[in-house]
Amino acid sequence: MALEHFFRRGRPKAQAGAELPDLWTKCPACKEAIYNRDLDAGAWVCPKCGHHLRLDAEQRVQVLLDEGSFTPWSGQVFPADPLEFTDTEPYPERLRRAQKKTGRPDAILTGRGEILGVPVAAAVMDFAFSGGSMGSVVGEEIARAAEKAAEEGLPLILVAASGGARMQESALSLMQMAKTTVALERLHERGLPYISLLSDPTTGGVTASFATIADVILAEPGALIGFAGPRVIQQTIRQNLPEGFQRSEFLLEHGMLDDVIDRREQRAYLARLLRLLTRTQAAPEVQP
Numbered sequence: 001m002a003l004e005h006f007f008r009r010g011r012p013k014a015q016a017g018a019e020l021p022d023l024w025t026k027c028p029a030c031k032e033a034i035y036n037r038d039l040d041a042g043a044w045v046c047p048k049c050g051h052h053l054r055l056d057a058e059q060r061v062q063v064l065l066d067e068g069s070f071t072p073w074s075g076q077v078f079p080a081d082p083l084e085f086t087d088t089e090p091y092p093e094r095l096r097r098a099q100k101k102t103g104r105p106d107a108i109l110t111g112r113g114e115i116l117g118v119p120v121a122a123a124v125m126d127f128a129f130s131g132g133s134m135g136s137v138v139g140e141e142i143a144r145a146a147e148k149a150a151e152e153g154l155p156l157i158l159v160a161a162s163g164g165a166r167m168q169e170s171a172l173s174l175m176q177m178a179k180t181t182v183a184l185e186r187l188h189e190r191g192l193p194y195i196s197l198l199s200d201p202t203t204g205g206v207t208a209s210f211a212t213i214a215d216v217i218l219a220e221p222g223a224l225i226g227f228a229g230p231r232v233i234q235q236t237i238r239q240n241l242p243e244g245f246q247r248s249e250f251l252l253e254h255g256m257l258d259d260v261i262d263r264r265e266q267r268a269y270l271a272r273l274l275r276l277l278t279r280t281q282a283a284p285e286v287q288p
């Protein structure tokens with residue numbers, strides 16, 4: 001009876017304030033404890049409530065691109081501190097901590113890969129690195145990825161996840177808005193599609209530049225998308241704002257997005273879209 005009871009018992013639920021083992025993750029939305037293997041198999045979407053958990057850059061590549069197809073381009077450009085900026089701590093200290101946490105020079109990962117056999121260039125922002133903030137390296141890597149994609153005749157997919165421009169780099173960060181926009185024009189000149197996928201959150205100067213000038217603008221369900229935060233806007237205009245007015249579903253309803261796509265369906269959706277935009281035929285199925 002004891003053994004039978006062991007197999008029948010339900011999975012543990014997280015109690016308020018309780019720490020979960022590394023094998024489990026508590027959903028930020030429904031607070032359910034989910035086995036990490038189940039989350040990984042389901043593209044890190046909560047199977048209970050459908051909440052899309054945030055992904056780091058490696059997880060995003062794993063979810064979006066074909067296994068083993070990704071070849072990185074970025075990683076050779078490192079941030080500097082020309083302004084010698086210090087707030088509560090020197091900027092180089094913040095950078096070192098973020099680099100140690102993520103294992104990359106800055107908040108961007110770019111490279112070449114495939115989506116269900118369709119070759120693409122990909123640029124993935126990493127919110128785990130200083131909130132995905134856009135500094136000189138992020139702008140440079142995106143510009144290089146756009147130029148390399150144009151040279152190799154590849155469509156570009158960018159996954160945005162950012163709190164906006166990096167204040168520690170001041171005007172140098174804001175200059176990336178113009179630089180990335182100019183670089184993306186190379187794709188337009190070559191007739192190559194640029195697809196932007198907005199994840200939670202996408203805000204600030206990233207929203208105001210390269211994230212929202214794509215040929216096709218997509219978003220994940222429930223993603224926070226905007227320039228300034230809701231409280232800042234409400235205090236500025238002194239009006240009550242509609243519920244969820246900066247969430248992807250509201251933006252889709254008001255014509256600011258082309259579609260909202262569940263993460264578990266993104267690869268198939270993007271493959272169809274890319275084949276349509278590039279006039280590429282689907283690969284024939286192999287008969288057993």
